[in-house]
Amino acid sequence: MDLAFEQADLAFQQEVRAYLDEVLDDELRRKLSQSKNGYVDKEGQVKWHKALAKKGWVAPHWPEEWGGPGWTATQKYIFDVENARLGTPIVSPMGVRMVGPVILAFGTDEQKKKFLPPIYNGDVWWCQGYSEPGAGSDLASLQMKAEDKGDHYLLNGTKIWTTHAQWADWIFCLVRTDATVAKRQNGISFVLVDMHSPGISVKPIVTLDGPIENEQEINQVFFDDVKVPKENRIGEQDKGWTYAKYLLEFERGNTYAPSIKRAIKKIRRIAAAESDGCGGQLIEDAGFRDKINQLEIEATAMEFTELRIFAALSAGQAPGPESSILKCRGSEMQQRVSELVLEAVGVYGHPFIADTFAISNEPRPGSDYAGPAAPAYFNYRKTSIYAGSNEIQRNIIAKLVLGL
Amino acid sequence: MDFSFTEEQTLLRNTVERFVQDKYDFETRAKIIKSDDGWRKDYWQQFAELGILAAPFDEDHGGLGGSAIDIMVMMEELGKGLVVEPFLPTVVLGGGFLRHGGTAAHKAEVIPAVIGGECVIAPAYAEPRGRFNLADLETTAKKDGEGYVLNGHKAVALGGPWADKFIITARTSGGQRDEQGVTVFLVDKNTDGLSTRDYPTVDGYRASEVMLDNVKVSADAIIGDVDNGLELVERVMDEGIAALCAEACGVMKQLVDKTIAYSRERKQFGVAIGSFQVLQHRMVDMYLNYEQSVSMTYMVNLKLGEDATERKKAASAAKVQIGRAGKFIGQNAVQIHGGMGITEEMDVGHYFKRITMIDTQFGNVDHHMRRYAALSE
Numbered sequence: 001m002d003l004a005f006e007q008a009d010l011a012f013q014q015e016v017r018a019y020l021d022e023v024l025d026d027e028l029r030r031k032l033s034q035s036k037n038g039y040v041d042k043e044g045q046v047k048w049h050k051a052l053a054k055k056g057w058v059a060p061h062w063p064e065e066w067g068g069p070g071w072t073a074t075q076k077y078i079f080d081v082e083n084a085r086l087g088t089p090i091v092s093p094m095g096v097r098m099v100g101p102v103i104l105a106f107g108t109d110e111q112k113k114k115f116l117p118p119i120y121n122g123d124v125w126w127c128q129g130y131s132e133p134g135a136g137s138d139l140a141s142l143q144m145k146a147e148d149k150g151d152h153y154l155l156n157g158t159k160i161w162t163t164h165a166q167w168a169d170w171i172f173c174l175v176r177t178d179a180t181v182a183k184r185q186n187g188i189s190f191v192l193v194d195m196h197s198p199g200i201s202v203k204p205i206v207t208l209d210g211p212i213e214n215e216q217e218i219n220q221v222f223f224d225d226v227k228v229p230k231e232n233r234i235g236e237q238d239k240g241w242t243y244a245k246y247l248l249e250f251e252r253g254n255t256y257a258p259s260i261k262r263a264i265k266k267i268r269r270i271a272a273a274e275s276d277g278c279g280g281q282l283i284e285d286a287g288f289r290d291k292i293n294q295l296e297i298e299a300t301a302m303e304f305t306e307l308r309i310f311a312a313l314s315a316g317q318a319p320g321p322e323s324s325i326l327k328c329r330g331s332e333m334q335q336r337v338s339e340l341v342l343e344a345v346g347v348y349g350h351p352f353i354a355d356t357f358a359i360s361n362e363p364r365p366g367s368d369y370a371g372p373a374a375p376a377y378f379n380y381r382k383t384s385i386y387a388g389s390n391e392i393q394r395n396i397i398a399k400l401v402l403g404l
Numbered sequence: 405m406d407f408s409f410t411e412e413q414t415l416l417r418n419t420v421e422r423f424v425q426d427k428y429d430f431e432t433r434a435k436i437i438k439s440d441d442g443w444r445k446d447y448w449q450q451f452a453e454l455g456i457l458a459a460p461f462d463e464d465h466g467g468l469g470g471s472a473i474d475i476m477v478m479m480e481e482l483g484k485g486l487v488v489e490p491f492l493p494t495v496v497l498g499g500g501f502l503r504h505g506g507t508a509a510h511k512a513e514v515i516p517a518v519i520g521g522e523c524v525i526a527p528a529y530a531e532p533r534g535r536f537n538l539a540d541l542e543t544t545a546k547k548d549g550e551g552y553v554l555n556g557h558k559a560v561a562l563g564g565p566w567a568d569k570f571i572i573t574a575r576t577s578g579g580q581r582d583e584q585g586v587t588v589f590l591v592d593k594n595t596d597g598l599s600t601r602d603y604p605t606v607d608g609y610r611a612s613e614v615m616l617d618n619v620k621v622s623a624d625a626i627i628g629d630v631d632n633g634l635e636l637v638e639r640v641m642d643e644g645i646a647a648l649c650a651e652a653c654g655v656m657k658q659l660v661d662k663t664i665a666y667s668r669e670r671k672q673f674g675v676a677i678g679s680f681q682v683l684q685h686r687m688v689d690m691y692l693n694y695e696q697s698v699s700m701t702y703m704v705n706l707k708l709g710e711d712a713t714e715r716k717k718a719a720s721a722a723k724v725q726i727g728r729a730g731k732f733i734g735q736n737a738v739q740i741h742g743g744m745g746i747t748e749e750m751d752v753g754h755y756f757k758r759i760t761m762i763d764t765q766f767g768n769v770d771h772h773m774r775r776y777a778a779l780s781e
Contacts, residue, residue, distance in 0.1 A: 136742050138672035161743050206748040208757060210606070218743075277535030277771075279581055287770050335735075342760075347530045347560045349764050350605040365560070365603060365613050366532070374606040378757060381738045382746050389742065391682055 009074055016057075016082040023051040024088055033368065034356035036209045036375040037217055038090045041357060042125070042167045048089045049122035059096045059120055062104065066112070067120045073310055077255070084258030092164065094126040095119040099172045102190070102247050106235040115170075115192065129159035129173035129193070129221060130244070137392050139174075140184040140241065144223065146175035146191065153177070153191065153233075155199075155226040161386065165202045165219040168195045178238050190240035192232040199226040207382075209375035212355050217379070248388065249323050255310075256330025257303035263337040264296050270344045270369055282344060295336055302329055321400040324393040331383035331390060338377040345370040407702065409477065412470070417477040419454050424485030430751045433486055437608035443489050443566055451489065452521030460499055465515040472643065472705040476650040483654025486758055488609050490524055490563030496647045498525025500640035501571050501588060505628030510590065514569070525590075526567035528558035528614045529637060536767035538573070538637050540581045543616060545574035545589065552576070552626075554589065554597075554619040562765075564612025565602040567593055572616070577631050586634040588627040595619050607757040635712065642719035645766050646708055649701040652726045655759045656694045659737040662752050663687060666741055677740070686736050693729035700725040717779045720772035727769035730759040 005013065028048060031040040039045060052058035053067075060076045062068035071079065091097075100119050103111055118124040135142040144157030155175060165171065171193050178187030193200070200223060204216040211217060234243055271283040271292070282288055309322045342349050348366025356371050364371055384390040398404045409417070427447065436444055451457050459474045461467025468474070475496060482491055499518060502510050517523035534540035543556025554574055561570065570591050578585025591598060597619035600612040628636040664687055667678030677683055704722035708715055734756040738745035741752050748754075763769060 131743070134671075136672060137677075141672070207746050208748060208753045210748070275533045275535055275540075277537030277540045277581075279540075282535070285770075287773070339731075342764075343768060343770070346535050346768075347764060348532075350560050350562075350607075350609075350611055350761060352604045352606045362601075365601060374757075374760070377760065378606070378746070378753075381735065381756075382743075384739060385742050385746070389739070391680075394682075 036372045080255045081258040124169040125167045127165045127168035127171045129171045131161045153228045155223040159221045162219045185241040188240040190234040190243045199224040208378035260299045324396045328393045338380040342373045342377045345373045349374045420478045420481035428485040442610040449521045458519045472708045476705045479647045479650035480654040483651035493563035494525045497527045500643045505636045523568045524566045526561045526563040527571040528561035529573045530559040532559045536771040541575040543574040551622040554616040556616045558614040561612045565610045588633040589625045607761040645719040646704045649722045649726045663737045690733045697729045720776040723772040727763040734759040
């Protein structure tokens with residue numbers, strides 16, 4: 001066992017640090033400081049994606065044939081840490097992290113050629129069509145109908161909680177191709193749908209953080225007689241559940257600790273700027289400091305759990321049920337971070353700033369960092385709900401890890 | 405010992421409950437908080453006509469002579485409806501300052517105006533750098549002939565955009581955090597030199613930053629004693645806490661009930677999610693947290709009349725309980741509602757937002773833990 005990086009890794013770390021620092025421009029930094037959810041607007045997101053793509057770094061876990069950088073597990077980890085350290089935008093995961101790996105693993109050569117380059121280059125925006133109003137935690141109960149019409153499917157139904165559907169060019173969907181099966185996991189197919197197809201409409205879902213128009217995070221997508229050519233199906237008909245599960249492990253297999261550690265630094269900065277009402281600064285308050293330190297210790301435990309899990313994986317492999325461990329603990333820590341920020345800003349958690357990205361001549365009530373505090377706290381309640389609620393994750397751990 | 409309510413109290417509760425049921429449904433409230441004004445002035449008038457605004461005031465001034473328990477039952481019902489009209493700032497806090505420290509002239513003029521719905525009061529006690537310390541004041545009031553000149557910046561005055569008058573705490577002597585030297589002023593909003601920056605709050609209310617730039621007031625504006633205002637401020641804030649705890653109980657009751665109802669309706673894996681033991685135990689804990697909060701709310705409202713140390717301890721203890729229970733109940737209500745819980749279209753999220761911000765109002769859990777500890781030494 002050895003913690004130290006080798007010389008080559010240290011050089012790599014310097015290279016990553018220098019490039020990220022160079023391409024994260026002032027405009028992106030300003031928007032990020034005001035973000036309620038780690039994303040900026042579409043323009044900023046695309047700018048960041050393209051900056052990484054240009055350098056060949058946007059899809060670290062893709063094979064080199066398709067633009068992956070061929071990094072070792074250590075290099076990938078260094079890249080994640082350096083991004084977190086600087087607080088760069090989240091690269092929209094639906095393309096490179098979700099549908100990308102599925103196409104790579106199960107797509108045809110034609111599908112790879114058609115879909116992978118624009119994903120890599122950031123020329124198309126993808127969204128995910130999994131959940132339905134009646135199929136959340138119980139995803140296999142999904143009902144969106146795909147009728148076999150010979151050379152195409154005819155889609156009818158609806159998908160919900162669709163992140164950034166209003167910006168998307170394509171959606172990957174789980175659809176019901178056979179409703180007669182006894183086991184509901186059967187009879188599901190995985191299809192890629194052009195969002196510009198006739199019959200698709202997008203309805204914004206306004207979340208508690210109060211997004212402005214077109215900046216909403218989630219949507220409901222309606223499909224009314226939408227034609228999807230059969231060549232847009234991934235793998236075999238009725239076998240979509242296998243591909244969906246493969247994707248879910250990627251979805252849940254994030255690193256959390258580096259970004260949580262960065263957020264803890266931010267809490268320390270805020271607490272150093274806020275007064276404690278007793279002539280000192282909040283950071284001098286023993287009780288508040290205890291909470292920050294407790295969180296940092298937990299984040300360190302998380303960091304080493306992540307290192308153990310990722311070190312055990314060979315390149316390109318999905319993390320399996322261990323990803324549920326990361327998702328539970330990681331999402332709960334993200335929520336605690338947002339709680340502490342809200343606590344730190346005191347009474348200035350109250351004012352609501354609708355458009356946090358806007359530049360205004362009028363000074364805001366309270367410090368700039370106070371504006372997104374409560375909205376972020378409200379927004380981050382999602383993390384223990386989405387991508388399989390934490391109750392579901394614990395069920396998975398109980399069954400697949402503990403064998404109960 | 406008796407934990408029953410008087411006929412008058414039951415009547416007041418029913419009045420507010422009926423108002424909320426008939427006129428403050430979720431859709432109506434959504435419209436109110438999105439409107440330009442952010443409140444219904446006509447509703448405020450109806451509050452006056454129903455006698456809601458008169459409850460705590462002496463009969464001599466046109467009031468009903470009610471007690472803290474009267475306020476408690478009404479606040480609980482207002483909490484259930486997430487009513488944004490400024491009952492707490494105007495009647496509980498504003499009314500408290502007037503009742504305990506107002507001059508004969510204030511009582512004769514301002515109290516009847518409050519009761520009649522013609523005068524909204526917004527207390528402006530917080531400051532940008534004061535955190536929750538009521539004595540940490542950078543706002544100054546300097547003697548100027550017979551009157552005073554006020555300068556400073558007061559933070560997040562809830563109800564500020566609708567206010568006719570502000571109650572402003574300022575330093576007339578002493579150092580920035582001294583207990584001595586705090587004085588309370590009642591200031592008309594349209595006084596020269598006073599300006600506001602109005603904004604909505606994250607939980608659907610309206611508030612103001614209040615800027616004081618050489619605001620001249622006469623000595624008649626003083627509530628209570630010069631330099632000795634802090635005890636008055638603390639007393640009124642403790643009454644505010646007692647009322648806020650009752651509002652929180654109303655909010656928590658809704659969160660618990662709505663979550664139980666949702667868990668019965670929502671089906672996954674072919675059954676209602678309320679049949680899962682892990683969620684049953686969670687909801688039981690929510691319920692236990694709620695019941696403990698009701699008990700603490702009774703406790704603080706019954707102890708408001710005791711000596712200052714007992715009263716302060718009671719208020720801080722109750723506020724800690726409400727803060728912790730509110731967080732647990734709010735977070736789990738959203739969690740059990742799943743994705744629906746984080747949408748604006750579902751009411752549960754609005755209760756969650758309110759219960760979250762209640763922790764910050766009048767000092768959060770940490771602040772009151774420390775206050776309780778200091779009083780227990």
